[in-house]
């Protein structure tokens with residue numbers, strides 16, 4: 227399917243290994259103010275997970291790409307919820323349940339200067355039941371004096387408390403070594419989980435018909451085993467056979483049973499969506515065809531694009547779409563979905579199963595586009611042609627030239643252009659458009675990186 231035989235000639239060196247396959251997920255849990263987001267920042271080495279001095283401000287972004295000693299993992303910060311709300315202990319417990327449902331391992335953060343609280347103990351009970359690997363973090367151990375206090379955390383019964391100061395970095399290397407010990411190995415770059423079921427995330431806002439679609443695809447009988455005596459943790463994924471192949475649906479538990487969004491916080495739904503996208507190869511964004519495209523739909527689209535995943539858009543509830551609605555829908559597609567016109571679109575009625583058979587071909591097309599690789603030779607010939615037919619506009623008396631280009635990665639396709647100067651955003655969009663015209667790349671975002679030879683401004 228992918229053009230595996232077209233191996234790139236003259237691959238550039240010094241690039242990060244292509245991230246193929248799914249990387250393990252590490253969830254960070256703990257009470258508010260124990261230093262979760264400070265720790266996340268420390269681990270990802272950026273100031274991306276903004277530390278809020280105002281507690282309770284919901285953070286949008288919850289998944290981050292992290293790496294330690296050459297091993298990649300996804301870090302999920304479960305910190306962004308309202309600690310002032312009533313039933314805090316209940317919330318923390320729910321947060322922990324979701325985290326263990328999503329993650330391969332859990333980083334449980336405790337404030338060593340405060341010690342064990344009731345809320346911490348509630349989390350411990352959840353973690354024990356879940357039988358997930360846990361790395362216990364005694365945070366705010368800024369100096370040796372604080373270590374004495376941290377020893378008390380052995381009493382949690384979760385093994386060694388790893389003493390760190392998220393703020394100053396103390397102990398964080400040892401902590402990450404411990405994390406790598408418990409995470410399952412990520413697939414090696416290159417062995418793109420060939421043969422394993424493709425990973426699909428069905429995403430969309432509430433009530434668009436995600437669970438109806440999943441039920442139709444999986445058959446009502448195949449629902450997950452739930453409520454196994456005392457277990458509150460859901461089996462997360464489900465394997466479904468479609469079109470003669472197995473597919474892995476990510477976090478179906480979250481779709482089937484609005485799990486413990488109990489305290490009604492929309493944040494949990496977002497956490498699940500964001501993590502499911504991160505773990506998937508291809509996302510099916512379900513929209514309600516009978517309603518206008520909503521802000522929330524766009525937000526999910528944005529997340530899929532940023533995560534670099536293949537995408538299929540399914541307009542559901544087509545039974546409710548009449549000629550008039552259809553007219554407006556076409557306008558909305560041009561206006562709101564203009565950034566993702568490359569995504570295959572299908573119209574279906576999950577309720578009756580109408581057109582449901584169109585999903586597999588759409589998924590396959592999107593995955594094929596996502597994994598497409600073009601050779602360095604073909605890419606440079608293409609660049610030569612488009613530059614000849616439509617050169618970059620002259621800026622300040624200079625005309626940036628493209629010296630060389632290469633596709634440095636697939637899944638998603640990522641290109642690097644070496645130039646004599648910065649390129650206009652508009653020109654980059656032009657290159658992307660022409661790339662799609664010539665090579666397909668259906669159903670996938672394309673990333674373009676520019677490396678200018680002159681003094682580097684922003685790339």
Ligand code: GDP
Nearest residue numbers: 258259260261262263264277305366391392393
């Ligand atoms: P979260 O609510 O668990 O995400 O906690 P934050 O990361 O927002 O941190 C809460 C407060 O604790 C902030 O004022 C941080 O600066 C502070 N903090 C975090 N880590 C440390 C640490 O290692 N030592 C000290 N002294 N303070 C810390």
Ligand code: GDP
Nearest residue numbers: 432433434435436437438542543544575576577
């Ligand atoms: P979810 O929240 O996205 O999982 O949505 P559900 O699958 O629970 O569906 C929400 C509501 O929409 C339910 O009442 C479904 O019966 C209804 N629904 C789902 N698919 C369709 C469809 O194709 N046509 C119509 N008319 N209703 C649908």
